[in-house]
Amino acid sequence: MTRVSMKVDGVEYEDDVEPRTLLVHHLRESLGKVGTVVGCDTSNCGACTVLMTDPEGRKQGIKSCSVLAVQADGREITTIEGLAGPDRTLHPVQRAFHEAHGLQCGFCTPGMIMAAVDLLTENPDPTEAEIREGLEGNLCRCTGYQNIVRAVREASAEIRSAGGDAEPAPPSPRAGEAQTPDSGLPRQDVPDETIPQPVP
């Protein structure tokens, strides 16, 4: 076991993990961040995308199935569950996906939204072609992408007209005490049913 500490959606966690534990499994099974999903075994689908700081502290989109939990030691992570503001107002990208009908089954949506936030942080006013290229690491099997691209364009316009940037708002200082999955469950409160059990 290796000791790792990381800040996830504003809350500091310290845990002992097996080195082979993938970050996505740590997020889902130990920290209860089940908003982040796994869609493939090949690092292709992007459903598991979260933001993680690099060694210089820059937040960037990564595939949490392709990072070991031990490699995230000391980093700060934002999942789809930490994207809404402290008062639970949706992030502009979340709102735009809702309004522009940027999802059908919703499985790709957490990763798609995090990848869009990552893109807009670097390029606040992407062209349609830049959006399609920027999201090339995320697969959607339902929508045909049209409404996803529309949602990202709308979010980009909204963020710029509000004079802000796509960076998620800092989580409230009380996020650690919150009891809703939206702002992070304290570890001991992770409901059993969210932890996958072997099929008997």
Add this chain to the structure above:
Amino acid sequence: MIPPTFDYAAPTTVDEAISALRDAGEDAKVIAGGQSLLPLLRMRFAAPSTLVDLGGVEELRHVREDGDTIVIGAMVTHARVLRDPLVNAHVPLLAQATSTVADRQIRHRGTFAGSLAHADPAGDLPAVALVLGASLEIAGPHGRRVVPASEFFVDYLESVVAPDEVLVAVRVPKQGSWVGRYEKFNRVAQGWALVGVAALVRRENGAIAEARVGLTNMGSTPLRARRAEAALAGADSPAAVGAAAARAADDTRPSDDLLAGADYRRHLAGVLTRRAVASLA
């Protein structure tokens, strides 16, 4: 799937990394960005006894200028290459080729040096390193050595880096008056190259004085298209470039697989060489 079990070492210097590799023995493996290694582990195509993580080795994270050379540390990611001012000013071919690699998320973690060490013939950057005349600085228990890219790639997924060695930096000569272009052909977004061509050209008085052409996925290692290079020298018209480019696949034995037949790959090598060189007019 979940990777097989392994021990984990997190050195903070190159020397510690080399000791960790030595202590762990033959089956230890270095992990850099993990973007090639973790998919292999998840599919259980690899089962190293120990992973030696270079993520905490600060000295490997720098890009610096050393005379006519840009030195890129082993933990410099694709994303960093794309935004680095030294790379963009002096080796723009590397930045342009890197923009075609994988997707944003993978580029945030994967490293330039890792793509060379991985030695995947379908990887885009080995052919680019070859035409740029890069050399690779390798550290091991007996000190450091520098190997030119032309001698670095041994076979499919095999380079000259020994199990107890660490690739510490890639030294890339500045392009100077050479202009370059990477052309990649793939069928879907995020797909690997069926074939890729890295072209580097120096012009004099309206004609090509010298050309270098590197091929991705036209054999078990990246290759130079020597015949096309020779034929390109002196080319001063689109017709001459076209005729020279048609020789790009001479002497190659590309694979014949489900993604593309060997004939099709040879055809693509010619087309992409013509496109790359023509774009540099």
